[in-house]
Amino acid sequence: MTRARWRLLAGLVVALWLLAAGVGGPLVGSLSSVQNNDSASFLPQSADSTKVSARLGAFAADSTLPLLIVVESDEALSKEALGKLGGYAAGLPELKVDELKKPLGSYLASPKVPVVPSADGAAALLVVSLDADAASLTEGGEKVSRLIVDAVRDHRPDVDGISSQVTGPAGFAADLSAAFAGIDGLLLGVTLVAVLLILLVVYRSPVLPFAVLLTSVFGLALAALVIYPMADADWIQLSGQSQGILFILVVGAATDYSLLLVARYREELHHRDPLPALRTAWRQSLEPIAASGLTVIAGLLCLLLSDLGNISGLGPVGALGIAGAMVASLTFLPAVLALIGRRAFWPSTPKRGEPSRHRGWTRIADAVTRRPRATWVGTVAVLIAAAAFALQFPTSGISQAEFFTKQVESVDGQEAINTYFKGRDQSPVRIVVPDGAVSEVRDVLAAHPIVGERVEETPSKTGSGDTMLTATLNAGSETERARDAVRDLRDELAEVDDAILVGGATATDVDTLAAADRDQRLVIPAILVVVTLILIFLLRSVLAAALLVLINVLTFAATLGVSALLFEHVFGFPGADPSTLLLGFVFLVALAVDYSIFLMSRAREEALSVGTRQGIRRAVAVTGGVITSAGVVLAATFSALSVIPLLFLAQIAFIVAFGVLLDTLVTRSVLVPALTYDLGNRVWWPWQRRMAADDERSAPEVGAELGG
Numbered sequence: 001m002t003r004a005r006w007r008l009l010a011g012l013v014v015a016l017w018l019l020a021a022g023v024g025g026p027l028v029g030s031l032s033s034v035q036n037n038d039s040a041s042f043l044p045q046s047a048d049s050t051k052v053s054a055r056l057g058a059f060a061a062d063s064t065l066p067l068l069i070v071v072e073s074d075e076a077l078s079k080e081a082l083g084k085l086g087g088y089a090a091g092l093p094e095l096k097v098d099e100l101k102k103p104l105g106s107y108l109a110s111p112k113v114p115v116v117p118s119a120d121g122a123a124a125l126l127v128v129s130l131d132a133d134a135a136s137l138t139e140g141g142e143k144v145s146r147l148i149v150d151a152v153r154d155h156r157p158d159v160d161g162i163s164s165q166v167t168g169p170a171g172f173a174a175d176l177s178a179a180f181a182g183i184d185g186l187l188l189g190v191t192l193v194a195v196l197l198i199l200l201v202v203y204r205s206p207v208l209p210f211a212v213l214l215t216s217v218f219g220l221a222l223a224a225l226v227i228y229p230m231a232d233a234d235w236i237q238l239s240g241q242s243q244g245i246l247f248i249l250v251v252g253a254a255t256d257y258s259l260l261l262v263a264r265y266r267e268e269l270h271h272r273d274p275l276p277a278l279r280t281a282w283r284q285s286l287e288p289i290a291a292s293g294l295t296v297i298a299g300l301l302c303l304l305l306s307d308l309g310n311i312s313g314l315g316p317v318g319a320l321g322i323a324g325a326m327v328a329s330l331t332f333l334p335a336v337l338a339l340i341g342r343r344a345f346w347p348s349t350p351k352r353g354e355p356s357r358h359r360g361w362t363r364i365a366d367a368v369t370r371r372p373r374a375t376w377v378g379t380v381a382v383l384i385a386a387a388a389f390a391l392q393f394p395t396s397g398i399s400q401a402e403f404f405t406k407q408v409e410s411v412d413g414q415e416a417i418n419t420y421f422k423g424r425d426q427s428p429v430r431i432v433v434p435d436g437a438v439s440e441v442r443d444v445l446a447a448h449p450i451v452g453e454r455v456e457e458t459p460s461k462t463g464s465g466d467t468m469l470t471a472t473l474n475a476g477s478e479t480e481r482a483r484d485a486v487r488d489l490r491d492e493l494a495e496v497d498d499a500i501l502v503g504g505a506t507a508t509d510v511d512t513l514a515a516a517d518r519d520q521r522l523v524i525p526a527i528l529v530v531v532t533l534i535l536i537f538l539l540r541s542v543l544a545a546a547l548l549v550l551i552n553v554l555t556f557a558a559t560l561g562v563s564a565l566l567f568e569h570v571f572g573f574p575g576a577d578p579s580t581l582l583l584g585f586v587f588l589v590a591l592a593v594d595y596s597i598f599l600m601s602r603a604r605e606e607a608l609s610v611g612t613r614q615g616i617r618r619a620v621a622v623t624g625g626v627i628t629s630a631g632v633v634l635a636a637t638f639s640a641l642s643v644i645p646l647l648f649l650a651q652i653a654f655i656v657a658f659g660v661l662l663d664t665l666v667t668r669s670v671l672v673p674a675l676t677y678d679l680g681n682r683v684w685w686p687w688q689r690r691m692a693a694d695d696e697r698s699a700p701e702v703g704a705e706l707g708g
Helices: 003-034 048-054 080-095 144-154 168-180 181-202 208-232 240-269 274-305 309-345 359-370 374-392 409-420 436-446 478-494 505-539 542-569 578-612 610-645 647-684 699-705
Strands: 064-073 115-117 121-130 162-167 428-436 451-459 467-472 501-504
Touching: 003 162, 003 181, 003 208, 003 240, 003 309, 048 064, 048 428, 048 478, 048 501, 048 505, 064 080, 064 144, 064 168, 064 409, 080 115, 115 467, 121 144, 121 168, 121 409, 162 168, 162 359, 162 409, 168 240, 181 240, 181 374, 181 610, 208 501, 240 274, 240 309, 240 359, 240 578, 240 610, 240 647, 274 309, 274 505, 309 478, 359 374, 359 409, 359 610, 374 542, 428 436, 428 478, 428 505, 436 451, 451 478, 478 501, 478 505, 501 505, 505 542, 505 578, 542 578, 542 647, 542 699, 578 610, 610 647
Parallel strands: none
Antiparallel strands: 064 121, 064 162, 115 121, 428 467, 428 501, 451 467
């Protein structure tokens, strides 16, 4: 094919990408409209709490979303103040919400808004019971519940000497929605700016960084073209955290793949004209990029085994994002490079015949392999020491009030409720009981020290032969005491009748923790098996694949140990979401193995001609710069998650960013090269005979070949 035809084909590819971006780009901004952040919906249908929620209608028990207004005063509330609060409460159903066509009363499960004074009279609680179904609708792209919360916050009680906070499940949901609202603009903007600055430093060119950045943006647009309609049709579950991680994954992965392709292209430009150099670079980069992308996709798809909807939904969402990144980096970027040629690197344009130099990484390769056994043994010892603290990583979950990393009104309001109302809240335990066992169940509830005295009984209106008992707990519904009480009740009531179901907000927390524990025991081994098999196929070696997976696991354990220490003693985090450990493992093992693939695939390529010992030296010298740049980019993109004020995302950001840097700077630059050099051709067992005999020349001799 002539040069003109190649450029015509490249122009056609760029035009198709512009068309795809024109359609998919707006969908990226619309992904938040198809989010589902209801934690109760994340549980499987088999969970007791899910079964109870599904049967609320059978007991004429309204599915409500409580909106709580807590009022505080420095002294006891006077009769006049309580009277004004009563008048305010009576007028709330008539409150007009600008964005809604109906008054607030149209969205209430009960028109009455009780005013409950605290025991010391210094506070009062107004309970607004929203109809959960009506409040979950959307109006103008916003949830009705958030619009109502915003309206109530703009229409506070007008009583002298008091302060008020709007909280409760509706208040928390509104603040959570506001936090996720930063994903579309703030998170993506910070991520792209951070990557652009790094690329400008790496390439020292005003042209190439923008080509790579466009590759990331177009990859994200392609992913959105598929994800949006699937989420809109409820084929996959898209949560706010999945959307944020999607942005990070696509930008980070597309940039990493682009770095690898561009590095190979630049290397070939020293020996060939631009188009032949690009074809050679593309062929040589295809296998490691495809293997890397498919490994991450396979690891993410293992999340489909999760019982939690937000985690299993992240699997296909992330996999589609990685696929978009792969396609963009293997089609759009090569097309752009074909059109602009060497000018992409201006002003540091590589010239044909000029030797490529890797002095710095050649010296590192020599230093690491000078005493290889002492180097890898010492590095492993340090990682094991850090990993020893991994057992301190918190896995018991966090309360709603601990979701945020900044002060929000719903948290302040909940703290006021805990202070003035002894930790009691409006989240009861709901128990579905066969009619013949009601008396025994009441006896069990009466004997339990955490269950309140009042137990409401609601018969089924469908004639199912069941009764719902509703009881409050003498402890906050999100405390460990409440969770232990639910576990105790389930054990005791199972002895009465194994058909009894215990649900409610606390039971949802208990089921979530149980599902997260089950996921860790199932998903983590599945990911290890999948990654190992892919590495065996790619590297044609059982031993190399097994060693790389073990090293990745050790790196993750060391990262977890450092995170546990810093989270508790430096950052002062109250705990961790139960899914943090699993997702941290998925991203670190699946993404960090990219660098193993980049390094060891090049080492294997070199070993076929010069043996493993010199092959790993060459691989480190040639790929060290691109792997380090890729690691810094990926760490920077995940660090951008911390701009969203949610504890879960802040912790994931630190774990992945620190772990990737540890993997890039220590594991891939020191441990793997030293161990590979020590083993020599044996690292490719059982197919090591295909390799050339190990070249035992000195490091300076090999360095001279590499331009060092």
